Amino acid sequence: MKSYWFFLSLGAVALGACMDTSSGGFVSRGGIRVIPVNADVFEVGVRANAVEANFWCGAGDYARRQLGAPDSARVYVVGGTGPGTVSNNPETAQLSLKTPQAVQGATGRSGSWGPRLGSSRTVGLARNQCGIDSNDFWS
Secondary structure, eight states: OHHHHHHHHHHHHHHHHHTOOTTSOEEOTTSOEEEESSSSEEEEEOOTTOOHHHHHHHHHHHHHHTTOOOTTSEEEEEEEEESOSSSSOSSEEEEESSOGGGOSSOOOOOOSSSSOTTOEEEHHHHHGGGGOOSOGGGO
C-alpha cells in the first residue's frame, strides 16, 4: 500500500512539472499551452500532429478560465498558424476576444492550416473542442 501512495505522489509531481506555468503561460484542459502576447492577444501553441480543434480548445479554455469570459463571448483568430512570437513553438495561432480590426500587436498572418484568420467561435463552442483528438475528415 505504501508503494501505491509513493507512485501516486510521484505521478502528481511529474504532472505538476509538465503543467509549469512560471513562464506566464496557461495550460488548458487538453494540455495546450497559451501565452499572452499583450492585453488583447494570446498565442495558442499546439503539439506536432495537432488538429484545428486543439487551437480552439486552448483558446476557449483560456478565455473562460483565465480571462473570465462567458461561454457566449466570441474568440477571434487574429493571426493564423506559424512560428510563435512569444514562444519557441513552431505551430501557434493568435486569438483574441476582440475582432481582428480592434486589436493591435497581432501578426495578422494567414496560416497554411489551422483556424483561418478572421474566423470566430463562441467560448463555449471552442471549449467543446477539447475532447477532439483527430481530424474527422481523415477518420
